[in-house]
């Protein structure tokens with residue numbers, strides 16, 4: 001079987017195009033957001049994030065990131081308005097981070113990387129019956145990206161970082177009730193938006209990206225908990241899960257719109 005994709009020397013982002021030629025496509029993510037090139041669009045409505053009644057199901061380590069899954073049997077947890085034509089239902093959230101605080105985010109702003117980036121993944125449940133169907137459909141997904149930098153302790157993140165010991169190894173999964181990602185949102189919902197892709201294989205070009213301008217802050221201790229996670233399972237040599245981010249990809253003529261001026 002082919003070498004599983006990852007973030008190492010011989011299976012990392014520069015090799016992905018071999019098994020996933022779309023890696024060199026025309027709307028790949030992430031990108032570097034050049035703020036002076038972002039066009040303020042007064043027709044962009046404020047983003048509406050309705051996470052009040054959100055049901056968390058599980059937390060798991062898929063060998064690429066740590067993923068929190070939500071119950072998406074109905075549209076009780078959705079985002080709408082903003083750049084979206086219909087409501088998109090929250091399915092999961094996960095993170096990308098570095099081995100040091102100087103890098104780790106996927107999107108960059110004027111060349112600046114953040115220590116980490118949270119992705120809140122939503123799917124078009126109006127047009128598609130299941131997440132899996134939406135995950136491969138052209139207008140199937142909308143992902144909110146939130147930059148994370150180190151600073152004060154983030155009270156909303158403790159429940160998550162305290163659960164990481166249960167999912168240290170690749171393939172480990174645990175029941176994870178009562179977490180609401182609403183607590184991870186910054187004060188401002190000002191955002192940039194552009195048409196892009198999944199940032200890991202299969203790199204499908206079916207994502208409406210909504211990147212919030214305001215980063216959230218987490219403590220060095222909380223950041224360190226991410227770096228205790230492993231890419232490897234119990235039987236393999238220990239590989240710390242760090243630097244699980246794809247670098248910025250060519251814009252190829254795409255326009256980045258700003259919801260603010």
Ligand SMILES: NS(=O)(=O)c1ccc2c(c1)[C@H]1CCC[C@H]1[C@@H](c1ccccc1Cl)N2
Nearest residue numbers: 119121132135141143197198199200201202
């Ligand atoms: N860093 S990200 O947010 O751009 C990203 C990257 C890859 C994947 C995901 C999210 C998740 C969420 C959408 C699809 C799902 C997964 C996938 C792809 C195809 C089919 C099934 C599944 Cl579960 N792959």
Ligand SMILES: [Zn+2]
Nearest residue numbers: 094096119199
């Ligand atoms: Zn992601």
